[in-house]
Amino acid sequence: MAKQTQQGAAVLQGTLDMLILRTLLYGPAHGHQIGKHIQRTTNDFLQMQHGSLYPALHRLERRGWVVSKWETAPDRNREFKYYRLTEKGRKQLLVEESQWKQMAEAVARVMWPAAEES
Amino acid sequence: MKPTASLRSFLTGLFHPAQVAGEVEDELRSHIAHRADDLERAGLSRAQAERRARIELGSRERYREECSEVAGVNFFRTFFADIRFSLRLLRKSPGFTIAALVTLTLAIGANAIVFSVLNALVLRPVNVPDGRHVYQVEQKDHVPSQSYPDYVDLRDRNTAFDALAAYEIDKAGLDADGRPAATWFYDVSANYFDVLRVQPYLGRFFHAADEHGVNSMPYVVLSFAYWQSHFNGDREVVGRAVRVNGNAYTILGVAPEGFRGTELFFSPDFWAPVVNTESKYFLTGRAVRGLWLVGHLGPGVTLARATADLNAIAAYLSKTYPKEDGGIGFLLTKPGLVGDMLGGPVKAFATALMLLSALILLAACANLGSLFAARAADRSREVALRLALGSSRGRILRQLLTEAVLVSLGGAGAGIAGALALLRLLNAWQPVPDIPMNVPAYADARTYMVALGLALVSGLLFGMVPVRQVMKANSYQGIKAGAAGTAAMRRFTLRDALLTLQIALCAVLVTSSLVAVRGMMRSLHSNFGFDPRNAMQVNTDLSMSGYKGDQIPVMQRRMLDAIQGIPGVTAAGFADRIPLNIGWSDTWVYRDSTTDYKPANRVTDAMEYKASPGYFEAAGTTMRAGRGFTWDDKKGAPMTAVVNQEFARVVFGSEQNAIGRWFKIWGGTRVQVVGICENGKYVTLSEDPQPAMFLSILQSASDDTWFIVRSNHGPEELGPALERTLNGLNTGLPFVVSTWKRELGLALFAARAASLALGVLGSLGAMLAVTGIFGMAAYAVSKRTRELAIRAALGAQRAEILRVALGRAAKLLAIGSAAGLILGILASRVLAFIVYQATPRDPLVLAGVVLAMALLGVVATWIPAQRALFLDPLVLLREE
Numbered sequence: 001m002a003k004q005t006q007q008g009a010a011v012l013q014g015t016l017d018m019l020i021l022r023t024l025l026y027g028p029a030h031g032h033q034i035g036k037h038i039q040r041t042t043n044d045f046l047q048m049q050h051g052s053l054y055p056a057l058h059r060l061e062r063r064g065w066v067v068s069k070w071e072t073a074p075d076r077n078r079e080f081k082y083y084r085l086t087e088k089g090r091k092q093l094l095v096e097e098s099q100w101k102q103m104a105e106a107v108a109r110v111m112w113p114a115a116e117e118s
Numbered sequence: 119m120k121p122t123a124s125l126r127s128f129l130t131g132l133f134h135p136a137q138v139a140g141e142v143e144d145e146l147r148s149h150i151a152h153r154a155d156d157l158e159r160a161g162l163s164r165a166q167a168e169r170r171a172r173i174e175l176g177s178r179e180r181y182r183e184e185c186s187e188v189a190g191v192n193f194f195r196t197f198f199a200d201i202r203f204s205l206r207l208l209r210k211s212p213g214f215t216i217a218a219l220v221t222l223t224l225a226i227g228a229n230a231i232v233f234s235v236l237n238a239l240v241l242r243p244v245n246v247p248d249g250r251h252v253y254q255v256e257q258k259d260h261v262p263s264q265s266y267p268d269y270v271d272l273r274d275r276n277t278a279f280d281a282l283a284a285y286e287i288d289k290a291g292l293d294a295d296g297r298p299a300a301t302w303f304y305d306v307s308a309n310y311f312d313v314l315r316v317q318p319y320l321g322r323f324f325h326a327a328d329e330h331g332v333n334s335m336p337y338v339v340l341s342f343a344y345w346q347s348h349f350n351g352d353r354e355v356v357g358r359a360v361r362v363n364g365n366a367y368t369i370l371g372v373a374p375e376g377f378r379g380t381e382l383f384f385s386p387d388f389w390a391p392v393v394n395t396e397s398k399y400f401l402t403g404r405a406v407r408g409l410w411l412v413g414h415l416g417p418g419v420t421l422a423r424a425t426a427d428l429n430a431i432a433a434y435l436s437k438t439y440p441k442e443d444g445g446i447g448f449l450l451t452k453p454g455l456v457g458d459m460l461g462g463p464v465k466a467f468a469t470a471l472m473l474l475s476a477l478i479l480l481a482a483c484a485n486l487g488s489l490f491a492a493r494a495a496d497r498s499r500e501v502a503l504r505l506a507l508g509s510s511r512g513r514i515l516r517q518l519l520t521e522a523v524l525v526s527l528g529g530a531g532a533g534i535a536g537a538l539a540l541l542r543l544l545n546a547w548q549p550v551p552d553i554p555m556n557v558p559a560y561a562d563a564r565t566y567m568v569a570l571g572l573a574l575v576s577g578l579l580f581g582m583v584p585v586r587q588v589m590k591a592n593s594y595q596g597i598k599a600g601a602a603g604t605a606a607m608r609r610f611t612l613r614d615a616l617l618t619l620q621i622a623l624c625a626v627l628v629t630s631s632l633v634a635v636r637g638m639m640r641s642l643h644s645n646f647g648f649d650p651r652n653a654m655q656v657n658t659d660l661s662m663s664g665y666k667g668d669q670i671p672v673m674q675r676r677m678l679d680a681i682q683g684i685p686g687v688t689a690a691g692f693a694d695r696i697p698l699n700i701g702w703s704d705t706w707v708y709r710d711s712t713t714d715y716k717p718a719n720r721v722t723d724a725m726e727y728k729a730s731p732g733y734f735e736a737a738g739t740t741m742r743a744g745r746g747f748t749w750d751d752k753k754g755a756p757m758t759a760v761v762n763q764e765f766a767r768v769v770f771g772s773e774q775n776a777i778g779r780w781f782k783i784w785g786g787t788r789v790q791v792v793g794i795c796e797n798g799k800y801v802t803l804s805e806d807p808q809p810a811m812f813l814s815i816l817q818s819a820s821d822d823t824w825f826i827v828r829s830n831h832g833p834e835e836l837g838p839a840l841e842r843t844l845n846g847l848n849t850g851l852p853f854v855v856s857t858w859k860r861e862l863g864l865a866l867f868a869a870r871a872a873s874l875a876l877g878v879l880g881s882l883g884a885m886l887a888v889t890g891i892f893g894m895a896a897y898a899v900s901k902r903t904r905e906l907a908i909r910a911a912l913g914a915q916r917a918e919i920l921r922v923a924l925g926r927a928a929k930l931l932a933i934g935s936a937a938g939l940i941l942g943i944l945a946s947r948v949l950a951f952i953v954y955q956a957t958p959r960d961p962l963v964l965a966g967v968v969l970a971m972a973l974l975g976v977v978a979t980w981i982p983a984q985r986a987l988f989l990d991p992l993v994l995l996r997e998e
Contacts, residue, residue: 031145032152049176050153054145055184078152081145 016048016056018100021085021093024066030073030080031057057083065089142185146178196513197520204521214493215525218486221889222529222576223536224882225475225482230537230561230569231544232475232875236468238559244380244454247315248414252380253421255282255411255428258447263407266392266400268435268443269307272411275431278424279413283313284392286408287384289822291662291852292338293361294348298662300852301344301387302554304379305395308335311373313413314380320345321356321371324391332401335391336367342375344387362390364664378558380412382454385554404442405784412453425450444716467872470945474879477623481886483576484616487583488893490522494584515585522581523574530573537561537569557871614926617890618934624880624887625938625971626945631876632966633946638869647762647798648697649738650858654827654836655696656681656844658853661821670821673848677825678730680843686831691733693812694820696858697800698865703727707769707809708782715786722768724761725800725810726783728820733812734760734795736826744777744793751792751814758814760793765809789813803865826858833857884974891978895927899982907989916987923986924979935971942967 023034034057035050060066066083073080085093150171157167172178208215243249255272256262264272266284273282284307291298304310308329316323324337338360340349349355358369367390378385392409393401400406415424428448435443455464494501501514544557658677660670674692681690695702706720733739734746742763751758759781761769766776773794780790789811797807815823829836840855899906906919914922 030148030152032149036156050149050174051146051176051178051181054142054149054181058142058185078148080148080152 015100016052017060018093018096020053020056020060021065021089021096024083024085024089025093028082028084030082032080034083060089063088063092065092142182146175146181150175196516200517200520201524203517204524207521208525211493214489217889218489218525219529219532221482221485221886222526222573223532224885225479225533226526226530226569226572226576227533227536227540228475228879228882229472229479229572230534230565231540231559232468232471233568234537234541234561234565235544235557235559236472237562237564238557239382239455240465240468241564242562243452244382245376245378246380251414252314252412252453253279253415253424253450254380254453256449256451257407258449260449260451261407262410262451264409264411265404265407265442266409267402267404268407268446269409269411271435272428272431272448273307275434276427278415278419278427280416281309281313282411282413283307283310284409284411285310285379286392286410287381287386288395289659290363290390291361291659292387293364294358298361298364298852299348300659300662300854302384303338303388303390304386305392306389308391308393310389311339315414316374316377318371319374320353321369323371323373329391329393331393333394335394336365337370337391338362338367339370339389340372341378341386341388342373343378343385345372348387361664363659363661364666365394367394380453382558383555385556385558387554404439410453415450421450440716444718471875471879474623474627474883478879478882478886479572479576481616481620481623481883481890483580484620485886485890485893486522486525486576487580487616488890488897490518490580491584492893492897494518518584519578519581523577526573526577526580527570530569534561534566534569537565614894614930617894618930618937620883620890621887621931621934621971622938622941624883624974625935625967626942627876627880627883628970629939629942629963629967630945631873631880632963632970633942633960634869634873634876636960636963638866638873644803645796645798646698646803647739647796647800650862651738652828652830653736653738653858654829654833654840654855655858655861656825656827656840656853656855657823658825658844658851659822660851663848663851665821671816671819674730674815674823677844677847678732680847681825681827681840682732684827684829684836684839684843686829686836687827688830689732689735689828690825691730691736692815692823692825693727693729693733693737694815694823695727696737696824696826696861697725697727697798697810698803698862699824702801705811706784707765707811708784708786709769710780710782710788712782713786715782715784721781722765722809724765725808727810727812728815728818729760729812730815733826734793736828738828739798740796742773742794742796744791746793747812747814747816749816752816755817757787757789757817758792759789760795760812761791762795762810763797764807765811766791766794768809799865803869884970888974888978891927891931891975892981894930895924895979895982896985898926899923899986903989906986910989911992919986920983924983927979928975931971931975935968938971939964939967 019038020034023029023037029037031053032050035048035053038046038048057066057068061068061083065086066089067086068081068083070079071082072078150168153171153174154164154167157170158164162170175181244252246252254262255264257264264284269282269284273284276282285304287302288305289300289302292301292303293299307313307326308324309326311318311323312325318339319342321339323339324335328335328337340355345351345355355369356371360367360369373389379389395401400408415421425448428450432443432446432448436446504514505511538561541560544559546556548554548556660673665673678690678692681687703726704723705726706715706717707722707724708715708720712719729747731747731749731751734741741760744760746760747758761776763773766773769781770776770779770791776791776794778791780788782788795812798810799805800808800810827836827840831839837855844851844853902923906923909919909922
C-alpha cells in the first residue's frame with residue numbers, strides 16, 4: 001500500500017483511467033512518461049505507485065481505448081512501449097470527463113450550499 | 119481491440135502464458151530503467167537509483183498478476199497451476215491420497231449402483247417411444263389382470279388412450295430344428311407393437327389389420343436376444359416355419375435390440391398373437407382374467423380424466439355382465455413391475471437404499487472433511503508463508519478446493535468403473551433358473567451425471583471444512599510457532615456432530631442388515647407347508663411336444679410310474695403348479711347353498727392347485743385329516759378337493775366339521791372336501807395364511823406340470839436318473855430338472871437381494887465409522903500427548919489415561935449407536951414388507967447390534983489406545 005503523506009492523497013478509485021486518457025491527449029507516451037506527467041502536473045499531490053499504471057493501461061487497451069507499440073525513444077537508445085489514444089478512447093474521455101464534472105458539482109453543492117445560493 | 123484480436127490475445131495468454139508475462143515483465147523493466155535514469159541524473163548512484171525506482175514501482179509480482187488478470191486468462195492459468203500443484207501435493211502424501219480415493223470410490227460407486235437400480239426400476243419410463251405417457255389398466259384392488267372380452271370392450275369404448283394393447287407372459291416349446299426348446303414369451307393383442315410404437319429390427323411386425331378371428335395369426339416375432347442366441351443372428355430367419363407347442367407358425371420378424379416388452383424384470387424370447395392361444399376359453403371367458411393392458415394416454419388427457427373414462431366403461435360392464443363383472447372398477451398405474459403389484463415395496467426399498475447410500479456418501483464426506491482439516495492444520499506453516507508473500511486467502515482456498523475436487527473426481531472415476539463392472543454382473547444374474555428374468559439396471563447418461571454431481575458436491579463439501587481454519591490463519595503466528603491450537607478440543611464441534619451422525623448411520627445399517635439376515639434365516643427354516651429338502655422337481659409341458667387332450671393324462675401317468683420305478687425314490691406326485699413358484703391361480707369359492715354366482719356372494723378367494731395322487735407325500739405336506747387323492751378321483755367321479763386349514767376355517771368355520779362337506783367354485787361346480795392339509799406359503803414368504811385348495815388333476819387335466827420326487831439318494835444321483843428315465847419315454851420332450859431348494863430362488867429373491875444390499879451398505883458404513891472414530895481418537899491422542907504424558911508421570915492409572923484419551927470417542931460412539939439403533943428399529947418396518955419375519959424385536963438382533971458397535975469401537979480405538987497407554991513420559995517431556 002502507498003504511504004499517505006500529509007500533503008498527498010491516493011488517486012481516487014476509478015479516476016486513474018480518466019487521468020491516463022487525458023494525458024495521452026497530448027500524444028503517444030510510455031508508462032513512465034504518463035506517471036511522471038500526472039505527478040508533476042498535480043505538484044506531486046497525487047501519490048501513486050507507478051506499477052499500478054500498467055494494469056490500468058492493459059485494461060484500457062483491452063477495451064480498445066488505447067493501442068500500444070514498442071518503439072525506440074528518440075532521446076535514448078532504449079525501447080519503450082508507447083500508448084496512443086484511439087478514436088474510441090477520445091470519446092470515452094469526453095464521457096468520463098462530463099461524468100466527473102457532474103460528480104464534482106454534485107459534491108460541491110452538498111459541501112458549499114451558500115455558494116450555490118448567491 | 120477487435121473481437122478477433124482480443125480472442126487472439128486471450129488464446130495467446132492461455133496457451134503461451136510465458137509470452138504475455140514476458141511482455142509485461144519487459145515493460146516493467148523498461149519503466150524501472152527509465153526512472154533510474156532520471157534519478158541518476160538527479161545525482162544518485164546507479165545502484166541507489168535502481169533501488170529507489172523499484173521501491174516506487176511497488177510489488178512487481180502483483181502488477182504482473184493484475185495485468186494477466188486484465189488479459190482474462192488468469193482464471194485458467196491459476197486453475198491449471200492449482201491442478202499441477204495439487205497433484206504434486208497429493209503425490210507427496212500417498213497414504214492420505216489413497217485413503218481419500220478409496221473412501222470416495224466406495225461411497226460414490228455405491229451411490230452409482232444404487233442410483234442405476236433406482237433409475238431402472240423407478241425413475242426411467244418403460245423403454246418405448248414416449249414411454250412417459252404409457253399407463254397400465256389395473257383393477258381397483260390393484261390386481262393388473264383383465265379378461266379378453268373386457269379388454270375388447272375397454273379397447274373399443276375408451277377415449278382416454280391412443281390405443282390399448284394386451285399381453286400376458288406364457289411359456290411354450292419353440293421348435294425350429296426338430297427339437298422343441300422351452301421358451302418364455304408374450305401372448306399379445308394384434309395391435310401390440312403399434313400401440314407401443316416399436317419398429318421391427320428385421321422383417322415386419324403383425325398389426326391389428328392382420329387379425330381375422332381365432333387362429334388367424336400364426337406368427338411369431340423373435341426378440342433380438344433370442345435371435346442372437348438361438349438363430350445366430352441369421353438374417354434369413356424371416357419367413358421361416360417353426361412349431362410352437364407343435365402348431366405351425368411363421369417367423370415374421372425380429373424386434374429391436376433394446377425392446378423387451380413393458381415388464382422390467384422379464385425379457386421374452388418371442389411375441390405371438392393372443393388370438394392363436396391354445397386355451398380358447400381364455401378368449402371367451404369374461405371372468406378369466408390373465409391379460410395386462412397398456413397404452414399411451416392420448417395427448418393432453420389427464421390421469422383423472424382417463425380414470426373417469428375407464429370407470430364409466432366399468433359401470434357399463436358391471437351392469438351388462440353382473441355375474442362376471444359386478445362391482446368392477448379400474449385404476450391407472452405405471453407399467454413395469456407386474457403392473458404395479460411390486461411397485462410399492464420396490465419403490466420404497468429402492469428409495470430407502472438411495473437414501474442410505476447418500477448418507478454413506480455424507481459420512482464419507484465427514485471423514486474426508488476431518489482428513490482435510492487435519493491436513494490443512496499440518497500445512498498451516500505453508501499457508502502462513504504464502505499469505506506473508508502476498509497471496510490472497512481466496513487463492514489459497516481455491517487451491518485447497520481444487521485439491522478436494524480433484525480427489526473426489528478421481529474417486530468418482532474409479533467408483534463408476536467399479537459400478538459398471540458390478541452392474542454388468544447384476545444384469546447377467548438370473549435369480550430364477552430357466553426363466554428369462556433379470557434386473558435391467560445399467561448406467562446411462564443420468565447415472566454419470568449424478569455421479570459427477572455427487573463428486574463435485576462432496577468435493578466442495580469436504581473441501582469447505584478447513585476453510586474457517588485458513589480464514590483465521592495468522593501468518594505471523596503460523597510461521598513463528600507452527601501449529602499450537604488446542605482450544606478446539608473443548609467444545610462439541612461440527613466434526614463431532616458429523617462423527618455422531620456417521621456412527622448413528624452405521625448403527626442403522628447394522629441393525630437393518632441384522633434384521634434382514636435374521637428374517638432370512640428364520641424364513642429358510644420356517645414352515646412353508648411343504649418340505650423342499652431332499653426333493654427334486656421336473657417341469658414339463660406336454661403340449662410343447664404336441665400332446666393333446668386325452669393323451670396328456672395317460673402320458674403323465676406313464677411318466678409318474680417310470681419315476682416311481684427309479685431306485686431310491688420314496689414318493690412322487692405331480693401338480694399343475696407348485697407353491698412359491700412364478701405365477702399362481704386363484705378361484706372364487708361359494709357356499710354349497712349359493713345359487714347366484716355374482717362376485718359379492720363369494721365366501722373367499724382361494725389359491726387353486728391341481729394335484730395328483732401321491733403329491734402330498736412327495737411334497738412333504740402334512741395331512742391334518744381325511745385323505746389325499748387316489749386314482750379313483752377321476753373324470754366322472756364327484757369333484758374332490760383337499761383344502762388347507764385356513765380354507766376350512768374360513769369356509770366351514772372349523773377344521774373338525776369340514777371333511778365330507780361340499781362347496782362350489784366359480785361356474786357352480788360342486789366340490790367335496792376329502793382331506794385337510796396344513797397351511798403353507800403360496801405366493802410370497804411374507805404373506806399371511808390364506809385359503810388354498812387342491813383339486814384332483816385327474817378331474818381337470820393340465821398339460822404343464824411339475825413332478826415332485828422325494829428320494830433318499832442325493833440330487834447328483836437322482837438328477838441324471840430322472841433325465842435318463844424321461845428321455846427313455848419320449849426323446850422330444852423338453853423338461854427341466856432341478857432341486858426344489860433351487861427353485862425357491864424366486865420366493866427368496868427379494869429377501870436375498872435386500873439382505874445383500876443391506877449387508878454391503880452396512881459393511882461400507884461400518885468401515886467408514888471405523889476410520890472416522892479412528893481418525894478422531896488418533897487425533898485426540900496426538901494432540902494431547904504432552905498432557906497424557908504428564909498425567910502418566912504424576913502416576914495416573916491406565917484406566918484414567920484411557921478415560922481421558924478416549925472418553926470423548928466412547929461418548930460419541932454410545933450416543934450415535936443408541937440413536938442409530940432406534941432409527942434402525944423404525945426403519946425395519948419397511949423391511950418387513952420384503953423380508954419374511956423381519957422384526958427388530960428380537961433379543962439376538964439387539965444384542966448383535968450392541969456387540970457389533972462395541973466391536974467397531976474397540977477396533978477403531980485400539981491403536982490410539984495403545985499409543986496413549988505406552989507413552990513414555992520421560993521421552994516426551996524431554997522432547998518438547
